[in-house]
Amino acid sequence: MGKERIRIAPQTGPQADFLACPADEVFYGGARGGGKSHGILLDFAKHAMQYGANVNGILFRRSYPELEDLQGKAERIYPYLNATWRAQARKWLFPSGANLKMRYLSNEDSANHYIGHEYTWMGFDQLDLWPKQTTVEKLKANLRNPHGIPSRMVSTGNPGGVGHNWIKARYIDPAKPRSLIRTENGTTLCYIPAKVYDNKILLKADPTYVDRLKESGPEWLVRAWLHGDWDIVAGGMFDDVWRRDIHVVEPFEIPQSWRIDRSFDWGSSAPFSVQWWAESDGTQVQETGITYPRGTLFHIAEWYGCTGNPNEGIKMLASEIARGILDTEKQMNRRIKAGSADPSIFSHANGTSIADEMARVGVRWDRADNTRKAGWEKMRRLFKASLQERMEEAGLFIFSTCRNFIRTVPSLPRDSRDLDDLDTNAEDHIADACRYRIMQIRNITQTQRLRSI
Numbered sequence: 001m002g003k004e005r006i007r008i009a010p011q012t013g014p015q016a017d018f019l020a021c022p023a024d025e026v027f028y029g030g031a032r033g034g035g036k037s038h039g040i041l042l043d044f045a046k047h048a049m050q051y052g053a054n055v056n057g058i059l060f061r062r063s064y065p066e067l068e069d070l071q072g073k074a075e076r077i078y079p080y081l082n083a084t085w086r087a088q089a090r091k092w093l094f095p096s097g098a099n100l101k102m103r104y105l106s107n108e109d110s111a112n113h114y115i116g117h118e119y120t121w122m123g124f125d126q127l128d129l130w131p132k133q134t135t136v137e138k139l140k141a142n143l144r145n146p147h148g149i150p151s152r153m154v155s156t157g158n159p160g161g162v163g164h165n166w167i168k169a170r171y172i173d174p175a176k177p178r179s180l181i182r183t184e185n186g187t188t189l190c191y192i193p194a195k196v197y198d199n200k201i202l203l204k205a206d207p208t209y210v211d212r213l214k215e216s217g218p219e220w221l222v223r224a225w226l227h228g229d230w231d232i233v234a235g236g237m238f239d240d241v242w243r244r245d246i247h248v249v250e251p252f253e254i255p256q257s258w259r260i261d262r263s264f265d266w267g268s269s270a271p272f273s274v275q276w277w278a279e280s281d282g283t284q285v286q287e288t289g290i291t292y293p294r295g296t297l298f299h300i301a302e303w304y305g306c307t308g309n310p311n312e313g314i315k316m317l318a319s320e321i322a323r324g325i326l327d328t329e330k331q332m333n334r335r336i337k338a339g340s341a342d343p344s345i346f347s348h349a350n351g352t353s354i355a356d357e358m359a360r361v362g363v364r365w366d367r368a369d370n371t372r373k374a375g376w377e378k379m380r381r382l383f384k385a386s387l388q389e390r391m392e393e394a395g396l397f398i399f400s401t402c403r404n405f406i407r408t409v410p411s412l413p414r415d416s417r418d419l420d421d422l423d424t425n426a427e428d429h430i431a432d433a434c435r436y437r438i439m440q441i442r443n444i445t446q447t448q449r450l451r452s453i
Contacts, residue, residue, distance in 0.1 A: 011035060011198070014028070014039075014192050014193060014194045014195075015035050015038070015042070015194070015198070017178065018039050018043065018154075018192045018194075019039070019042060019043050021178075021192060022180075022188075023180055023181075023188040023189055024150075024152065024187045024188050024189070025152075025153045025154075025187060025188070025189045026043075026153075026154045026155070026189075026190050026191075027155050027156075027157065027167065027170075027171040027189070027190070027191050027192070028040065028154065028156045028192045029127070029128075029155075029157040029158065029171070029193065029194060030159075030193045030230075035198065036156035036157075036194055037070055037073050037156065038073060038077065039194075040059070040123050040125055040154055040155075040156050041059075041070075041073060041077055041078070043121075043123070043154050044059065044121055044123060045077070045081055045094075047098075047121045047152060048094045048096060048098035048100070049094075049096065049098075051098070051120065051149045052096040052097060052098060053096055053097030053098065054097075054098075054120070054145065054149055055094075055096070055097075055098035055099070055120050055121065055149065056098075056099060056118060056120055056145070057098070057100040057101065057120065057121035057123070058100070058101040058114075058117075058119050058122055058123070059101070059102055059103070059122075059123040059124075059125065060103055060104065060122075060123065060124050060125070061103075061105075061125050061126065061129075062104065062105065062126065062130060063106060064104045066104065066125075066126065066129075067102060067104040070102070070125055071102055074092065078092050081094065081095075082094070082095045083095070089101075090102050090103070100121075105130075105139075108132060108134060108135040108138065111135055111139050114139060114142055115141075116142075118142060118144050118146075119144075119145075120143070120145045120149045120151055120152070121151070121152050121154075122139065122140070122142070122143055122151075122152075122153045123153070123154050123155065124155040124156070125155070126157055126161070127155040127156065127167060128157035128158055128162070128164055128167055129157075129161050129162065129163065131162040131311070131425035131427075132166070132311050132425075133163075133166040133170065133309050133310055133311060133312065134309065134311070134312055136155075140153060158228070159229060160411075160413070161413070162413055162425050162426050164411050164413070164426075165310055165311075165407060165408050165411060165426070165427050166309070166310035166311060166427065168407075169407065170189070170309075170310075171189060171190075172191055172230045175191075177191050177192065177193045178190065178191070178192060179191075193228055194228060195228055196226060236410065236411050236413055236414065237376055237380070237412050237422055238379070238380060238383055238410055239410075241383040241387065242383055244406070244410070246386060246387060247383060247386055247396070247397055248397075248398050248399075248400050248406060249298075249397050249398070249400065250399070251300065251399045251400065252285055252287040252288060253285075253286070253287055254278045254298075254300065255281075255283040255284070255285060255286070257281050257283045258278050259281070259337060260276065260277065260278050260300075260334050260336050261276070261277055261279075261336060261337040261338065261339035261437075262274060262275060262276045262277065262325070262336060262338075262339045263275045263339045263340050263341065263368070263433045263434070263436045263440075264339070264340075264341040264342060264345070264365060264433055264436070265341075265342045265429045265430070265432040265433035265436065266318075266341070266342040266344055266345045267305060267429055268313050268315050268316070269312075269313050269315060270311065270312075270313045270429060271304055271305045271312070271313045271427075271429050272313065272316070272321060273302070273303075273304055273305070273404075273432070273433040274303040274304075274305075274321070274324075274328075274433070275301070275302050275402075275405075275433045275434060275437065276299075276300050276301040276302070276328075276329075276332070276336070277297055277298065277299060278297070278298040278300050279295065279297055279298075280292040280293065280294060280295065280296040280297075282294040292391065292394075292395070293385075293391050293392065293393055293394050293395070294394065295394030296386075296391070296394045296395045297394070297396050297437070297438070298397050298398075298399065299396075299397070299398045299399060300399050301332075301399070302402045302404055302405055302430070303325070303328060304404040304429075304430065306404070310408075310427050311429075317357075318345075318354040319358065319360070319361050322358040322362065322363040325363050326361065326362055338363075338364045338365055338366055339366065339436075340366050340367070340368035340369070340437055340439065340440045341355065341365035341366065341367070342368060342432070342436065343367050343368055343370050345358070366440075368435075368436035368439065368440070369436070369439035370436070371439065372421055372422075372435070373420045373421055374439070375435035375436075375438060376420070376435065377420075378439065379396070379431075379434065381393075382394060382396035382438065383396055396438070405434070408427045408428075408429075408430050408431070409430055409431045412426050412427075
């Protein structure tokens with residue numbers, strides 16, 4: 001019998017579009033079962049065939065067990081392309097001389113092991129499992145080649161992981177799918193969506209796969225896994241109590257009798273978050289004619305100390321932040337009361353603290369109650385109260401101008417090891433500042449009661 005002939009090719013549709021995309025950086029993401037892992041393996045094979053012996057590639061997964069699964073898929077494809085696996089070096093060697101290293105990358109510190117390496121192709125399978133964009137950015141500096149081969153970075157992922165927010169901000173939100181996004185440094189990016197319905201081979205081999213996905217969990221999870229919906233609040237702390245069409249409101253003139261104050265979460269290499277709040281005293285909002293229960297909170301303004309890359313801080317000094325706060329509050333033309341701040345700013349080093357440095361400029365803070373689980377539960381309760389058509393309890397609303405709150409907080413995932421807490425690897429700085437303010441409500445109410453006695 002003659003040797004069996006096998007044709008290796010991408011499936012028509014998104015998988016073929018992914019391989020054909022000319023962008024320097026391509027994200028192929030969406031539903032489970034969309035053929036993403038096979039797509040990324042085929043993308044390197046194409047790169048290897050195009051550029052030959054000078055190709056040096058590396059493909060990452062977050063953990064070793066995940067890498068083993070990806071290696072299993074490679075073993076079902078690459079031998080048919082006459083590639084051989086060199087186990088000791090943990091890399092695939094192609095007939096042209098091109099090679100692909102298979103590696104796992106557990107955290108940002110692991111990226112330091114690759115400083116000085118040179119690669120023409122770099123891949124990240126399940127990019128959503130990396131919480132920080134900086135991990136990937138650090139490795140991108142290794143994409144270079146003295147032989148003039150165009151460098152390429154490709155990645156795959158699903159909505160809902162710890163990296164959901166930064167991936168959505170970088171690839172999903174800036175442009176329509178399949179559109180080229182040009183960054184300030186001239187690099188081109190592109191997002192190619194993938195859905196399970198595009199994977200004809202899977203659906204033919206496993207006709208009940210979609211039915212099993214539909215039964216896999218709550219409605220938000222099905223939308224994420226079946227349709228690759230990046231606007232869902234997938235598995236988040238607030239997924240069942242957040243409604244953007246209800247909780248996000250257009251700005252209005254704050255009644256003069258309402259309290260306005262601020263909250264603060266410190267960050268330097270990570271972002272800081274300053275938030276301004278208005279608390280209802282039961283006085284009607286004239287513009288809308290709505291009366292909100294006493295204690296209802298409105299997040300009316302924000303200053304997020306982020307570089308533009310999610311979860312990356314701008315490293316401002318405490319005194320500089322304080323001056324920026326005062327400049328913002330001058331424009332508000334209202335008396336702004338001191339609010340709750342990250343307890344870490346009160347820690348003294350060399351005889352002073354961050355809180356002391358800000359106080360010298362004229363910005364003072366109260367030490368926040370940093371009880372995490374109680375804070376998240378109280379935040380959930382406020383969100384839920386806002387959903388009632390006729391509110392009887394205090395709720396929580398966000399002005400539409402507070403875009404970073406809207407981008408980050410609703411989709412924050414729970415900690416897989418403690419479902420009553422947030423995953424601290426996620427971009428949670430704004431949520432922390434919000435929690436500090438929410439835990440302040442009880443104290444304000446108690447003070448008001450004492451004054452009225």
